[in-house]
Every structure is written in structure tokens, then in C-alpha cells.
Amino acid sequence: MPRALPEPSVESFDLTVILSALAEPGRRALMTELYRGSEPIDCAVIAEKADLGLSSPTISHHYRVLREAGLIRTVAEGRKRIVTVRRGDVEARFPGLLSAVLTGR
Amino acid sequence: MPRALPEPSVESFDLTVILSALAEPGRRALMTELYRGSEPIDCAVIAEKADLGLSSPTISHHYRVLREAGLIRTVAEGRKRIVTVRRGDVEARFPGLLSAVLTGR
């Protein structure tokens, strides 16, 4: 029953798309929370922690942008969505990028 | 009479502004060329190397965005503009960012 939502391959990563995704503060907040832990987690929990004041359609939109950029993997588990950072894939294409962007002070 | 154009202090660097600046392909191309050498250089030479097919108002606009983001320093020398990457400043606030973004393939 768990099915992974469509995502780009590492070879098709586009830096413009990735940086555009990370440039948005809300999405970066989601990524920062996701990056903090490394196990798959309910996307609602992350959204809660990020504490953006956004509607669910907007949250959903942001997760979609992150996924289509190749930054996260999303797996549907029943009604929930389980998300993880694609650390290895992003690191393989753009070493140091996630660390530099998400470990900012 | 070289005068430096207004630029943000390191403390006021904003990651959203920086990533937005770097997300645009033309600006990233300019930065990549600038990053390649480390000496101050005529902005027109860089624009030439980057070989974007853009008008001068647009090029000027992109340099402005990069400068206001804190990524480059621009000094007016006569009619020319001499630009350099603010390596130290960016590195101090966001270690590894420029390297990750500009040396990626």
C-alpha cells in the first residue's frame, strides 16, 4: 500500500529548480525541520513544527515543489504522507548544498 | 575616484534574498564567471564571458540584484564598473554556499 509519489532522478536535477525551491522561506523552514531528523516522518508533524501560518493547500503546494525539485521523497501511507530528505541524492549532485543552506544562523 | 556602490553588511545578509539571487540562471552564470577568477574585473568582460543574450538594462539589473544581496562588490571606475565576489563575507555567514552552488555540475 505504500506508494512513492513521482520524483525526478538524480541525473535530471536542475539547480535552478532546487535553488528556487529553497529560496522560499516557508519551504526552507520545512526543509530545515526535515533535515534535523533523518527518519521518515509524517508531513503534518513537520508542518506543525515549522509553524508556518499557512493553509493546507499551500502547505501541500510547498511539499509538491520540494518533491518535484528532488529535495524530498514522499510516500503515501493511508491518508498520511511520509516525507524524507533525499540527502544522498542531493549530496551526490550538489555536495555541501543542503548543509550550507539549512545550517544557517 | 573609485567609489563603492551601496552594499549590505554581513550581519544583514538574508538567505532568502541570496538564494533568490542565485536561483536565476543568468545571475548564476555571471557569478560562476566571477567566481572563477578572484581579481576585480570589468563587469562587461564578465557579461561577455557569461554570454547571456540579454540587453544592457537587464544585465545591469542582474548586477544590481547580486550586489544588493551582498554577493558582489561593485566599484565605479570612470565609466566602467569593477566587480568582485564577496567571498569572505558570504563564507563567513554561509560557509560552503558559494562553492556548492557555483561549482556544481
Place this chain on the structure above:
DNA sequence: GCTAAAGTTCGATGTACGTCAAACGATGAG
């Protein structure tokens, strides 16, 4: 002083994007 050259600013235009409300699945519980 003129005049040409290098950049910038201004105004306009088309497109991309963030946002929400409403409507729409899909799923787990009773």
C-alpha cells in the same frame, strides 16, 4: 564645450509564483 561610450533608471509588458476557499478524492473508524 561637443560628442561618443558605458551604465543606470524609468515605464511598460508578460509571466511566474504564493496564497486561499471551495470542491474533490482516498482512507480509516464505527
Place this chain on the structure above:
DNA sequence: CTCATCGTTTGACGTACATCGAACTTTAGC
């Protein structure tokens, strides 16, 4: 089966942005 829940899709709206032509500013050379 029914219903409430979680999330997505659709449509609309406002804003931000990349782009260019035209006009302007500053500077170098004569």
C-alpha cells in the same frame, strides 16, 4: 455503508520579477 479526516486539485487573485526600448547620467577624448 456512512462519515469524518487528511491531503490534493482547481480556480482565482494579487504581487513579484525578468525583460526590453527609450530616456537619462556620467565620463573620456577631442
